[in-house]
Amino acid sequence: MTLGKKNGHRLYRWVLVGGLALASCTPQTKEDEAVTTTAEAPAAQPSNGIDDAPFAITVPQGFDVKSLNLPEDDTKNPLKQVERLSMAHVVQDPWTKLDRQYRELLLVQEDEPYHFILQQQAANVMLRNHLFGHYYQDPNNPQLQEAIGFYTRQLLQAKSEDAELVYKCLRALKDSWPNEQIKQVAMATAARVQARPITSVADTTGRAKYKLTYGKALTKMAEKL
Numbered sequence: 001m002t003l004g005k006k007n008g009h010r011l012y013r014w015v016l017v018g019g020l021a022l023a024s025c026t027p028q029t030k031e032d033e034a035v036t037t038t039a040e041a042p043a044a045q046p047s048n049g050i051d052d053a054p055f056a057i058t059v060p061q062g063f064d065v066k067s068l069n070l071p072e073d074d075t076k077n078p079l080k081q082v083e084r085l086s087m088a089h090v091v092q093d094p095w096t097k098l099d100r101q102y103r104e105l106l107l108v109q110e111d112e113p114y115h116f117i118l119q120q121q122a123a124n125v126m127l128r129n130h131l132f133g134h135y136y137q138d139p140n141n142p143q144l145q146e147a148i149g150f151y152t153r154q155l156l157q158a159k160s161e162d163a164e165l166v167y168k169c170l171r172a173l174k175d176s177w178p179n180e181q182i183k184q185v186a187m188a189t190a191a192r193v194q195a196r197p198i199t200s201v202a203d204t205t206g207r208a209k210y211k212l213t214y215g216k217a218l219t220k221m222a223e224k225l
Contacts, residue, residue: 162211
C-alpha cells in the first residue's frame with residue numbers, strides 16, 4: 001500500500017513521538033540508579049561535635065561554629081577528641097584513667113576557641129557514663145565527690161544551660177560543697193536558661209523542655225538554701 005506524502009509525514013511523527021515516550025518509560029538499570037544517586041547525594045559535611053552529640057551542648061548566642069574551620073577528617077577534628085578517648089576506654093579500665101585523660105586534654109586546649117565545647121563534652125561523658133553510676137553505689141567516696149565537683153565547674157565555666165545535668169551534680173555535691181556555692185551555681189545556671197529567648201516550638205520541646213523544667217528546679221533549690 002502506498003502512503004500519501006502527508007500521511008507519510010504524520011506516520012513518521014507518530015512513530016518518533018511514540019518512540020520517545022517509550023524511551024522515557026524505560027526502567028532505569030542499577031547502573032543508571034547508581035549514577036543518579038551519586039549525583040544527587042549531598043556532600044558530606046565535617047562534624048562540628050554539637051549537632052550530632054547525644055547530649056545538649058550550649059553555644060553562646062551569635063557564635064558561628066563554622067568560624068572554627070574544622071577539618072573534614074574526623075581523626076583530625078579537635079571536637080572529636082573527647083569521643084575518641086571515650087571509644088578507646090574499655091569496661092575493664094578504671095574511670096580514673098579516662099578522667100585523667102580528659103583533664104589533660106582540657107588543660108592543653110585551654111586557650112582554644114572551642115574549649116567551652118570540650119568542657120561540656122567531657123563533663124557529659126564522665127558524669128553520665130561513669131561518675132553518677134559509681135556515686136550511687138558509693139556516695140561518700142571523696143574521690144568521686146572531687147571528680148563530680150571538677151566537671152560541675154567545667155559546666156559552669158562553659159556557661160552550660162544543661163540544667164538537668166547541673167541539677168544532678170548539685171544534688172550529688174550537697175554534702176561536700178557549702179550551701180552558698182551550690183546556691184550560686186544553681187542561680188547562675190537557672191538565669192542562663194531563663195535568659196535564652198524562645199523563638200520556636202523547638203525551644204520548648206524535647207531537650208529544651210527538660211532544660212526549662214530543671215531550670216525551675218534549680219531556682220527552687222537555690223531558694224531553699
